Amino acid sequence: MSNMAVDIAGIRMKNPVMTASGTYGFGREYGEYFDLSLLGGIVVKGLTLKPREGNKPPRIAETPAGILNSVGLQNPGVEYFLENELPFLRKHDVAVIANIAGNTEEEYCAMTEKLGASVDGIELNISCPNVKEGGVAFGTRPESVYRITQRVKACCKVPLIVKLSPNVTDIREIALSAEEGGADALSLINTLLGMAIDIRTRRPILSNIVGGLSGPAVKPVAVRMVWQVAQAVKIPIIGMGGITTWEDAVEFILAGADAVSVGTANFGNPFAPVEIAGGLKAYLEANEIGAIGDIKGKVMI
Amino acid sequence: MSNMAVDIAGIRMKNPVMTASGTYGFGREYGEYFDLSLLGGIVVKGLTLKPREGNKPPRIAETPAGILNSVGLQNPGVEYFLENELPFLRKHDVAVIANIAGNTEEEYCAMTEKLGASVDGIELNISCPNVKEGGVAFGTRPESVYRITQRVKACCKVPLIVKLSPNVTDIREIALSAEEGGADALSLINTLLGMAIDIRTRRPILSNIVGGLSGPAVKPVAVRMVWQVAQAVKIPIIGMGGITTWEDAVEFILAGADAVSVGTANFGNPFAPVEIAGGLKAYLEANEIGAIGDIKGKVMI
Amino acid sequence: MVYKDCEIISNKEIAQGIYELCFVSAQIAEAAEPGQFVHVKIGKGLDPLLRRPISICKADAGQGVISLVYQVVGRGTKVLTEYGPGEVLDVMGPLGKGFPVIEGKCAVIGGGIGNAPLLELASRLRSCDAYLGFRSQGYKVEEFNACCSQVQLASDDGTTGAKGFVTALFDSLKQYDAVYTCGPKPMMRRVKEMCKRDGVKCYISVEERMGCGVGACLVCACKTQAADGSLHYSKACKDGPVFDAEEVMLDE
């Protein structure tokens, strides 16, 4: 029996398969398909201090092997989450990570304080391309990544995961800034900034004009970034970007991920994360690998 | 009869469809399938001052709706090109653009001088991810983009096109640096840096470890960058990245491209650029658009 | 809510560019409410990537068969036409909130492919008139005839019924206790206005681009107005696709 359990900077999970923020709501919907306790962790939809309505539709465009989305952080706010969504999630044996986004450092800190120790970890979304007020800026400059990480870390009672944007010249530099700022773990990648135009109407398909690219199309970029970051930092890495099959998950783990998140793939197959966890376990056993951690970063160069 | 002709900073082409550097050799091979004079322009394989053997195989990996390549600029050198390849291309009524790559500014200038006015334009490849000695660095810092553009422009007898790397935080900034440095036109995007791992062997599929991602998968990123750059600069733009159908070409032109290049799509369909040119013409006529330039940048925001 | 491969019984063109696909699923046929949809994976690979939402046109609980009527508009629906009997289709459903079935005298008003989701509803209503608008050729008209008191037809080019908009087939909707509509936005907007004017309850089925189809990703936003007048984005897939006309905004 191979050991599938992982410990991401103190967040214990029975297996390394999580669901990616924004693709899984607060777990309720997919919870109708299977027992959420089969998952390692659930990262909830990006939360803001106050409720947000998000961007105008259309918010999604299908692209070759990918999708663009411009949801714009529609969410009921951190307080509603604590009162109405977290109790449901807590009925399951699964790590719950709150993904948070703000327009100012103060907002990030206020949310972190409100969340306290009620969740198993906090994921700092400093990379959402759909918030115009400053969301992107936070994640693309090393100095601001360092500063916001440090400030949030100071008031964070649970492990702090910093989620990185792929829309940067040098992902290592950003990752190192987060690590120096005190991040307990990193997650990557968020979406690549993209655009699609409907040639009949001559308008952008997304009413927000640009959106975030995710799905299989981005996998090679994500694997490359996980590999680069894994060589630069010492903290654990949660890898994501196009993971659809257990083979994809193995690829990310070999590149240097400690755990993986499944996002867009849920839309095609609600059982994707469960099947991936099952496939990983079978892979370990077939190859007589004692524990999932044994293959972390073991790509042979 | 709609007018398909375009003038890219003095490079006159009968239609706006070109073939992308590195995917079309020096034209000979696809010339066996159809008359190359049907194309607007041909951008030849990236040239270096001296012949180069390129990277070890495997040099290609298939990814979802894309490919990774790590050819590493295998080419016979600029002199061989002038003596043995250019005369063949010159037998056709098609614009010939030389794509050049160097390790130092001096190399770029030496090549530009050797090429003189023998070609219709020079495309400065400062963005190839497969040359380690400095190829990437040139294209990702605004100052170095400005400087190399300025130096090459000073010795360039034909229109100078600067080809931009998408692996940057802010493509506008880089585009503006090239424009300020004296670029006559811009082309984008080159490939996105990516990686793929064979989980059976646990080795990277490419022996160069990382490679450049191209094909339909990158189209949303390319369209977004063309749109961003078109708003920032005044010089013409050659758009590319995943163009496979005439509809894709229209999308790039609406986003702000004056001409388009077809790369990876050639591998699936040798007639792709000819079919795209035909489709564009039919589109213009069906929509009673007088000239291809009339829809440049006409996406409605 | 079911997720599985269902065997296809038939897949045929029933009007120009419009196909009917029937597949076997006792569970979906049993559970389906009129106006609900299924989320269909077309093809086995990554192209196309997303599922396609298609309304349930008929649910035959006795036979355990679901009928979908779809129009070929892009790559997904194009590839769907290539499926043949005996092949299996990967289907999630029934999804969303359907039409409430009301006792009184009702009307269904459909336009284009929007007629399809109204058939199962019409067959469950005690008393129903149908106003159906087509671009050109009609489809499923006999089935509407079989379950409606009255069926009136219109088409853009006059091929089927009167030439013109379906909304020109009636001056008033006062005689109805409830009106149900599905079709192009301008048509539904007109129906909504008339119902408001005539004080008739109205239900509208909307279309938005979808990702998950189950309420988890928030891409299918549809603007709605709460009782207090505040505006929100509801989920077309979970809170809809059917909304009370007073609630849904139908703005561009």
Add this chain to the structure above:
Amino acid sequence: MVYKDCEIISNKEIAQGIYELCFVSAQIAEAAEPGQFVHVKIGKGLDPLLRRPISICKADAGQGVISLVYQVVGRGTKVLTEYGPGEVLDVMGPLGKGFPVIEGKCAVIGGGIGNAPLLELASRLRSCDAYLGFRSQGYKVEEFNACCSQVQLASDDGTTGAKGFVTALFDSLKQYDAVYTCGPKPMMRRVKEMCKRDGVKCYISVEERMGCGVGACLVCACKTQAADGSLHYSKACKDGPVFDAEEVMLDE
């Protein structure tokens, strides 16, 4: 060089995991040289994106039929098995440089799926012995019997012929004027060495991952040594897939 949709005549499993696909193309059958390949687009969409190179196993110029023998290894070859008679396949070919057909006494030495490209060659050689190695079950053995003076078999598990490597079937190759080989690299390396030792001309067919298949993209690099000893990357698709053994490096 042809590029077009060709009608499939048959597509059947001929050994475990190994299929033979026959399609109609008078032009390719006419032009094909032994050892050349065709570049096949599998599926209509973007998945998989690249064409797949498959060697011509038999080219029947009389009937205008090409036979391909392929092994299911990944997604592309998997999807290829789903094609049926009457469907069309998008094919470019014949491509590359084939085996030179030599007058004297020759041997073909194949391993695994590498036996397939040797059949057309064997049928054109005046005098040919065949040494064929399989993993387990053999295929096309009768066809080799029909055109070769002698056929010797080996397999990894002993199911077909002798148990062991195909290269264990002979001690010397001195009796031959030329040897042709295709199969796993270690096998071909051994054959190359023996030919060198025995002073026999040897031709090798290599496999490299391909993009364009026609010589335009340079991804299919194969290390070769020029007469002056200098090393270069040749194009497996255009300069090969068949190389003179003295030229090709076969290093890892």
